Amino acid sequence: RGPDTNAAAMGDEHQNDQEESQHHLTVTDSRTGKSIKIPVHNNGFIHAPDLRQIGITSFDPGFMNTAAGRSRICHIDGEKGKLLYRGYAIEELAEKSSFLEVAYLLIYGALPVKAELENWQKRIMTHTYLHENLVQLMKSFRYDSHPMGMLISTIAAMSTFHPEGNPSLRGTQIYENFEVQNKQIFRLIGKLPTIAACAYRHRIGRPYNNPVNYLNYTENFLYMLDRLSEHDYRPNPALARALDVLFIIHAEHEFNCSTAAMRHLSSSGVDPYTAVAGAAAALYGPSHGGASEAVVRMLEDIGTVEKIDEFLADVKAKRKRLMGFGHRVYKNYDPRAKILKAHADRVFSILGTDELMKVAVELETRALSDEYFISRRLYPNVDFYSGLIYRTMGFPVDMFPVLFTIPRTVGWLAHWREMLQNGDTRIWRPRQMYEGETERAYSSIYDRQSSEDISLKAYESKTSRRRMAAHS
Numbered sequence: 001r002g003p004d005t006n007a008a009a010m011g012d013e014h015q016n017d018q019e020e021s022q023h024h025l026t027v028t029d030s031r032t033g034k035s036i037k038i039p040v041h042n043n044g045f046i047h048a049p050d051l052r053q054i055g056i057t058s059f060d061p062g063f064m065n066t067a068a069g070r071s072r073i074c075h076i077d078g079e080k081g082k083l084l085y086r087g088y089a090i091e092e093l094a095e096k097s098s099f100l101e102v103a104y105l106l107i108y109g110a111l112p113v114k115a116e117l118e119n120w121q122k123r124i125m126t127h128t129y130l131h132e133n134l135v136q137l138m139k140s141f142r143y144d145s146h147p148m149g150m151l152i153s154t155i156a157a158m159s160t161f162h163p164e165g166n167p168s169l170r171g172t173q174i175y176e177n178f179e180v181q182n183k184q185i186f187r188l189i190g191k192l193p194t195i196a197a198c199a200y201r202h203r204i205g206r207p208y209n210n211p212v213n214y215l216n217y218t219e220n221f222l223y224m225l226d227r228l229s230e231h232d233y234r235p236n237p238a239l240a241r242a243l244d245v246l247f248i249i250h251a252e253h254e255f256n257c258s259t260a261a262m263r264h265l266s267s268s269g270v271d272p273y274t275a276v277a278g279a280a281a282a283l284y285g286p287s288h289g290g291a292s293e294a295v296v297r298m299l300e301d302i303g304t305v306e307k308i309d310e311f312l313a314d315v316k317a318k319r320k321r322l323m324g325f326g327h328r329v330y331k332n333y334d335p336r337a338k339i340l341k342a343h344a345d346r347v348f349s350i351l352g353t354d355e356l357m358k359v360a361v362e363l364e365t366r367a368l369s370d371e372y373f374i375s376r377r378l379y380p381n382v383d384f385y386s387g388l389i390y391r392t393m394g395f396p397v398d399m400f401p402v403l404f405t406i407p408r409t410v411g412w413l414a415h416w417r418e419m420l421q422n423g424d425t426r427i428w429r430p431r432q433m434y435e436g437e438t439e440r441a442y443s444s445i446y447d448r449q450s451s452e453d454i455s456l457k458a459y460e461s462k463t464s465r466r467r468m469a470a471h472s
Helices: 005-010 048-054 090-096 099-108 114-125 132-139 147-161 178-204 217-226 237-250 257-266 272-283 291-302 305-316 335-351 355-367 371-375 382-392 397-422 462-471
Strands: 023-028 035-040 074-077 082-085
Touching (some): 090 237, 090 335, 099 114, 099 237, 114 178, 132 147, 147 272, 257 397
16 A cells, blocks of 8 residues: 555566467568568567567557556446446445545545545645645636636646646656645645636636635535635535546546547656646547537437437437437447446436436437337446436536546546556657658749649638728
8 A cells, every 4th residue: 555556566667578478470471471470468469679670560540459558546447337446346436436536546546444545635635725826826817718728728838837747847857755645635636626617617707716625625615616705615525426426436537538548648748737637638539528518419409209210310310410429349238337327317206307317318218219219239338327427516517527637637637646656758759651642843932833632721700801801
């Protein structure tokens, strides 16, 4: 237990590779007739550099079948629909643990004992305040700024407030010190809800609330979102618990887009604030953190149960997309979606049933009984119900990716720490398949031919057209 546990367990990165593999692939290059034997490691992995022996480079855009690193943090069995955090089933953690307890597990590799959990919670909750200059930075954003843009910018700005945590300023060796690692972890996990709450309050035109240390992590977040002038405001505990569960199931999910971005950026040695900001930017994309918003938009477009059959017909005809179904990894029901479906009922019992829930349940029922979707193994994923819960809790859709970022920061930091612990600090530098021109002779500007494929057109506002009319 403790910071040295994972390092000792992982050992040298290439320990397994140094042992003689019992299995191999025989690869024959039909161009030359040369054959090579490539060792197969860990029941199914080969080292892509082994292909260099016959002058081959693997090509895998989107990382469809490429493992970019080793990890002990999270495991997904897509065929069986299982998700494990450090070996613990997500269902059991969602039922029995708190978010901060799961955060400790993900980052440090073991469930904490009572004293460890209390110390961890204290460490996090005493790092929730923002520097006043950072608050003023957030207040300088436009009144209608997207909260995710505010969040990303503010996280990146945090690096300027903590130069002692920046390897570019203090040297690449600073994170050999576990205490320096831990300090940045406390700061990022502690301050993310405060930044998110400030972005929310900014958007609705209300003054920011300071955090308090007598509430738990999610209660404090809801307090900063909702407190008006009350001196004794305390969020509904059942809603705080529902949000806690949402945070647990969103905390980690292997090498997804944003986690891969975190690892990629961290491989350069950049500080964790900049790396987390970059990972959050990746999550901001509509194909990643914006997926739950797309589900809500789809359900709003369907509108009523009576229109479901028409919608599904449009999906089969490829005129519309079925959002919230299917996953690149899961080929079975996403276990996180099952958890959310149960918690949705608890939220609805307090806040009332969302009118779109009937549409969602019936859409799921009909899709899972339709051979078209069954044969394609399209099952509801985590985004299908999370958006409905957030919507019922009163969050605008532009807050959905922010609510995703808060817990996923834990997963990003777990991977950051694991990279440091493993000594896996080689900079990521993928190869490319070059398809451009071969070497060309430079020609004078007077001898060149205009290219019809290049256009510099861009949209213009009516104001710009009026101004430019003066020069016509």
